[in-house]
Amino acid sequence: MRVKTDDQLTDDLGNLKREAFNLRFQAATSQLEKPSRVKEVRRDIARIKTLQGERQRSSAK
Structure with missing residues (x-):
């Protein structure tokens, strides 16, 4: 799942x-x-939400 883009994760x-x-x-x-x-x-929903949260936190830095 980590190789997917943000749009793919949202879909x-x-x-x-x-x-x-x-x-x-x-x-x-x-x-x-x-x-x-x-x-x-x-x-699976929890995994995706976790990844999205990690990406948001890393982009906020």
């Missing part, structure tokens, strides 16, 4: 947030096929 973040939203609906309606995917998506 990925939007896609992952959309997927997390859909997974929450699937879980609520008991249609969730892979419950572990919820955890993976949440962690």
Whole structure:
């Protein structure tokens, strides 16, 4: 993920947030096929946000 540009990370973040939203609906309606995917998506979102924060802090110096 570190080799991706800021725009690519932002796009990925939007896609992952959309997927997390859909997974929450699937879980609520008991249609969730892979419950572990919820955890993976949440962690990927956190990774991207961490990278974005690091890049903002390093560019502010």
